[in-house]
Amino acid sequence: MIIDCDVHHTRKHVRELLPYLPEPWKTEIAKYGERKMNAGILQQEGGMRWDTQPPDGSPPGSDPAHMREQLLDRYNIAYALLSGSGHHITAIPDPDYATALVSAWNDHTIAHWLPQDRRFKMSLWVAHQDPAAAAREIDRLGGHPDVLAVWFSSTTRIPFGHRWFDPIYEAAQRHNLPIGIHPGQGGAMLAQPAPTAAGMARSYLEWHVGVSQLYMAQTANLILEGVFERFPQLRFFLVEGGIAWLPHLMWRMDAHFKGLRQQAPWLKRLPSEYVADHIRLTTQPMEEPRQARHLLQIFEMLDAERLLMYASDYPHWDFDAPTALPSGLSAHARERILYDNAADFFGLPARLRAPDREGRV
Amino acid sequence: MIIDCDVHHTRKHVRELLPYLPEPWKTEIAKYGERKMNAGILQQEGGMRWDTQPPDGSPPGSDPAHMREQLLDRYNIAYALLSGSGHHITAIPDPDYATALVSAWNDHTIAHWLPQDRRFKMSLWVAHQDPAAAAREIDRLGGHPDVLAVWFSSTTRIPFGHRWFDPIYEAAQRHNLPIGIHPGQGGAMLAQPAPTAAGMARSYLEWHVGVSQLYMAQTANLILEGVFERFPQLRFFLVEGGIAWLPHLMWRMDAHFKGLRQQAPWLKRLPSEYVADHIRLTTQPMEEPRQARHLLQIFEMLDAERLLMYASDYPHWDFDAPTALPSGLSAHARERILYDNAADFFGLPARLRAPDREGRV
Numbered sequence A, B: 001m002i003i004d005c006d007v008h009h010t011r012k013h014v015r016e017l018l019p020y021l022p023e024p025w026k027t028e029i030a031k032y033g034e035r036k037m038n039a040g041i042l043q044q045e046g047g048m049r050w051d052t053q054p055p056d057g058s059p060p061g062s063d064p065a066h067m068r069e070q071l072l073d074r075y076n077i078a079y080a081l082l083s084g085s086g087h088h089i090t091a092i093p094d095p096d097y098a099t100a101l102v103s104a105w106n107d108h109t110i111a112h113w114l115p116q117d118r119r120f121k122m123s124l125w126v127a128h129q130d131p132a133a134a135a136r137e138i139d140r141l142g143g144h145p146d147v148l149a150v151w152f153s154s155t156t157r158i159p160f161g162h163r164w165f166d167p168i169y170e171a172a173q174r175h176n177l178p179i180g181i182h183p184g185q186g187g188a189m190l191a192q193p194a195p196t197a198a199g200m201a202r203s204y205l206e207w208h209v210g211v212s213q214l215y216m217a218q219t220a221n222l223i224l225e226g227v228f229e230r231f232p233q234l235r236f237f238l239v240e241g242g243i244a245w246l247p248h249l250m251w252r253m254d255a256h257f258k259g260l261r262q263q264a265p266w267l268k269r270l271p272s273e274y275v276a277d278h279i280r281l282t283t284q285p286m287e288e289p290r291q292a293r294h295l296l297q298i299f300e301m302l303d304a305e306r307l308l309m310y311a312s313d314y315p316h317w318d319f320d321a322p323t324a325l326p327s328g329l330s331a332h333a334r335e336r337i338l339y340d341n342a343a344d345f346f347g348l349p350a351r352l353r354a355p356d357r358e359g360r361v
Helices: A014-020 A025-032 A064-075 A095-112 A131-141 A163-174 A204-224 A246-263 A273-278 A292-301 A331-346 B014-020 B025-032 B064-075 B095-112 B131-141 B163-174 B204-224 B246-263 B273-278 B292-301 B331-346
Strands: A080-082 A120-125 A147-153 A179-182 A236-238 A279-282 B080-082 B120-125 B147-153 B179-182 B236-238 B279-282
Touching: A014 A025, A064 A080, A095 A120, A095 A131, A120 A131, A131 A163, A163 A179, A204 A236, A204 A246, A204 A273, A204 B204, A204 B246, A246 A292, A246 B204, A246 B292, A273 A279, A292 B246, A292 B292, B014 B025, B064 B080, B095 B120, B095 B131, B120 B131, B131 B163, B163 B179, B204 B236, B204 B246, B204 B273, B246 B292, B273 B279
Parallel strands: A080 A120, A120 A147, A147 A179, A179 A236, A236 A279, B080 B120, B120 B147, B147 B179, B179 B236, B236 B279
Antiparallel strands: none
8 A cells, every 4th residue: 555645736727716816916817827937926918918919810920910000100100129028138147048949039030020111220138147148149139120128138147247157248349239128027036136126016006116226226336337438429328217216316416426436436427417418218108297297397307308208118008109208398309309319319311311111211 | 774665654634745736726726725534526625615614613503692693593594404514424435424523413412402493404314224223312312302304425335226225214204303414425425326426526616416316316216116104104305406407307218117117016106106295305505596596496396385495505605595485486485485384294283383593382
């Protein structure tokens, strides 16, 4: 006779648990499935707008023709910077696997997307957990005329100002490609640190609120570590982190630098002065003050007419149409944010000469 | 014959290393000594204003008579909330030792400081790594008429919204004591997480810039975890973290809550609406925008006339006199920030009835 003390049984589908779950988890798991162990927080189902699934049932954002119709044509988008959906990759402990994955992403975008519409441009994925390999990827594809940027997931063990990343920055500067930082999965797998300055977030709601803290920390670290003295042409743009924290950060850095400048002796200007030359922010998602004029005041404080660039976050659930910019903005400011700032930053044609979908000017 | 493969030699004083060190470290170590291992970042020598050492050579801030003269009398301070200098204690892994230490701090303040001047009031230290013990300390001394608050170091393994801290919050609410949060030593000893949202700071300069990120994370965590629904009378005040980030945080929380409210179903109001009833900020150190009107706009956005309370940070190096408030502020706002807001918050007499140093009204 035998006693087996360890037999792993399972349920056929998570739905079988539903009768035994109380609300609100019953509804949550019925609608979205179980929370993934790699983040531990609930994300909306794929984070997608319900209406963005292509007619053939393929995933939202996977069909160039459908995106062209639903985004580019509908909203008069002259250029769309494709940024993919692999923000977990820089959290993967195996750098060789991660490097292979981002290269495959990049080649797939070049093969399947760029030929479909001249308005599609792309950000080049890199696995920054291996800076030398990331630099090689930039050298491999950074000269492609439709590659406008290098793309970082924010998920990292080491703050981006550290010299560990210098090989990437050398390559990006050599190819004159700005680096976009997009929220990743802080706290998951490799990812140090936790996603907020106080530790793990409980929910996707709290995590999403906290993205701006990460961008504040990275912006301060990049500037105070002297990255922009080491790489005077290097530029970053911060995606999905909001905007209204930037005046605070600039002013606090300047105030503290005045008393403690011996701790960053390589800086030749006030910390805030590096922002205009090296940092841009994108619009989505925008803060929502109760008084619209407060957002306009923030726009003035951070010089949004130069620093802010429109982004829709299509096909994600919190997509912002171009009309999401605050009313009360001057026509000039609106044009700069919707087009000119990004054209200047990425070296795209000026507004009146933007091509149509066949590439005609 | 013997070969000893491990013999620990040392130098008599760190000064002996100076001839072998290049600048700027030679000067730094000569002036400030070696960086402490518990934080790994340089702090100014004790962080003190050079002129605050009492005439007898004792440490800055250790002599009630000297503080009375240099701070209270000189600046017409009606009440001074003594907050001590033990912000490392909540990072100590031994909770019994930490609890003994904060109790000793509290008893010492009651014995040596409160009898010296009626204007001295105190914040009660607690070792929040042991919530039950911290609650007992609040019950032991929270009824003392000169105890106006409970004092948290920000150094914590767990975000403050977690129910782990509920015993402390029950006790603080029972005694009607608001909780002050002061920067601690994130990244040192017990302290999870690192002091910024991107990981360890390189320098004291970067660490100090990052304090506001921690306060943003804690404020979001307290509100989104529903602490103020569980403890409707509980209040917090955030010390030394700046102010201009609060509008951003309120607006971003509200914007995201509108789409994700099922993740914090216990909230009965918009996240920002909890701020006015439950959160206060102190003034020092203030952000320094190049245009003074920008700070006044921020004051309006966060309702500084109700939420902001003056603090000097005496005797620290970045002390702010009451005159550090921005010019352009109305006399009414100035009075509220310098006195009325704190009087309301801590239950002190209204301005015209504030006592003199002998306690006469």
